[in-house]
Amino acid sequence: MLITKKVAIFILVCILSFSAVLAVNAEARKKVFDWAIEVFEKFSIFINIDEDNNSIDLTSLKINYIPTGFKLVDIHKGHNMLIYNYLADSNEEFDMKLFTSSGENKSYYDTEGVEIEEIIFKGSQAYIWQTNEITYLIWYQDGVECHILGNLDKDEILKVAESISK
Known part of the structure; x- marks a missing residue:
C-alpha cells in the first residue's frame, strides 16, 4: 500500500x-x-513556408465574383490576416480568409473521414474537400494563403477563387 x-x-x-x-x-x-x-490524425495540417511575405498587402487581393444573393456582412482584420464574411438571405454563408506571416504558417482543419482532393490551382498546390454541407478550398496566390469555405458547391467555390486577383 x-x-x-x-x-x-x-x-x-x-x-x-x-x-x-x-x-x-x-x-x-x-x-x-x-x-x-x-x-x-483527426486534423490535417496545411503548411505554407514563405520567406518574404511581410510586405504583402492583403487588401490588394480582390474578389471579382460573388454568387448571386450573397452580401458582404463583416470584415475581420488582424496583423497577418483578413477575413471576409458573406451571407445570403437563405442563411447560406461563405468566408474568404487571407493569411500571411513570416516563416512557417500552419492551418489546421478537421478532416476526419473526408477525402481531400489535391489539385493544381493558379499555379500552386491546392486542397479541396467537403464535410457535411461545407466545402473548403485552400491554395496559395501571390504569396498569400487563401481559404474559402462555405455552403457552396465545389464549382461555385472554384468560380469565386478563380475570380480573385490583384
Missing part, C-alpha cells in the same frame, strides 16, 4: 510539473500540441 501511494504521488508530481511547464513555456506548448495533432 505504501508503494502504491508513493507511485501515485510521483505520477501526480509529474503531471503537475508537465502542466506547469506547458503553462509558462509557449515553445514547449506549441511542440506538444503540434505533436498531438500530427500523431492523432
Whole structure:
C-alpha cells in the first residue's frame, strides 16, 4: 500500500510539473500540441513556408465574383490576416480568409473521414474537400494563403477563387 501511494504521488508530481511547464513555456506548448495533432490524425495540417511575405498587402487581393444573393456582412482584420464574411438571405454563408506571416504558417482543419482532393490551382498546390454541407478550398496566390469555405458547391467555390486577383 505504501508503494502504491508513493507511485501515485510521483505520477501526480509529474503531471503537475508537465502542466506547469506547458503553462509558462509557449515553445514547449506549441511542440506538444503540434505533436498531438500530427500523431492523432483527426486534423490535417496545411503548411505554407514563405520567406518574404511581410510586405504583402492583403487588401490588394480582390474578389471579382460573388454568387448571386450573397452580401458582404463583416470584415475581420488582424496583423497577418483578413477575413471576409458573406451571407445570403437563405442563411447560406461563405468566408474568404487571407493569411500571411513570416516563416512557417500552419492551418489546421478537421478532416476526419473526408477525402481531400489535391489539385493544381493558379499555379500552386491546392486542397479541396467537403464535410457535411461545407466545402473548403485552400491554395496559395501571390504569396498569400487563401481559404474559402462555405455552403457552396465545389464549382461555385472554384468560380469565386478563380475570380480573385490583384
